[in-house]
Amino acid sequence: MQSIVHIALVVKDYDEAIAFYTKKLNFNLVEDTYQPEQDKRWVVVSPPGSVGTTILLARASNPEQESFIGNQTGGRVFLFLNTDDFWRDYEEMVARGIEFVREPQERPYGTVAVFKDLYGNLWDLLQLKEDHPISKRMK
Numbered sequence: 027m028q029s030i031v032h033i034a035l036v037v038k039d040y041d042e043a044i045a046f047y048t049k050k051l052n053f054n055l056v057e058d059t060y061q062p063e064q065d066k067r068w069v070v071v072s073p074p075g076s077v078g079t080t081i082l083l084a085r086a087s088n089p090e091q092e093s094f095i096g097n098q099t100g101g102r103v104f105l106f107l108n109t110d111d112f113w114r115d116y117e118e119m120v121a122r123g124i125e126f127v128r129e130p131q132e133r134p135y136g137t138v139a140v141f142k143d144l145y146g147n148l149w150d151l152l153q154l155k156e157d158h159p160i161s162k163r164m165k
Contacts, residue, residue: 029078029079030078030079031079031080032070032079032080032081032082033079033080033081033082033105034081034082034084035081035082035083035084035098035105035147036084036085036086036091036092036094036095036098037083037084037085037086037095037145038085038086038092038095038145039085040058040067040069040083040085042144043069043083043144044058044069044071044083046143046144047071047081047083048071049122050119050122050123050124050144051073051107051119051122051124051143052073052074052118052122053071053072053073053074053081054071054072054073054074055069055070055071056070056071056072056080057069057070058070066085066087067085068082069082069083069084070082070083071083073107081105095145096143096145096146096147097146097147098147099147099148101148102148103140103148103149103150104147104148104149105147105149105150106149106150106152107149107150107151107152108152108153108154108160109151109152109153110153111153112130112136112137112139112151112152112153113137115151116130116139116151119141119151124141124142125141125142126139126140126141127140127141127142127148128140134155135152135154135155135158136152136153136154136155136158137152137153138150138151138152138153139151139152
């Protein structure tokens, strides 16, 4: 069996990224370990209740990496945050100042809206319908 453990997200600053993900998105800080031999930190966050893939907040370490902060996928939606209650999470995120760039819509696969993270990466907030293949896998 194999699984994807982390997705690396290039960030400008560890502490501002941690603050955004833990305070604005209500994620859990899973790990924050200093690695002195490389003068960097191993910072991992995940949504509350998540048991799958986590996000590794990786500080850009050179100009080439810095150029990808906020645009890791060329302007496409990069990450997909599934929820069991779309409207609860949408309203909480709006109240915390999250910027939605596409309003909620009903789609054949579920309810979805697009928001930006602190650097401009695009995310889908979505609640998949119960008969969606991914929803069936999560049960």
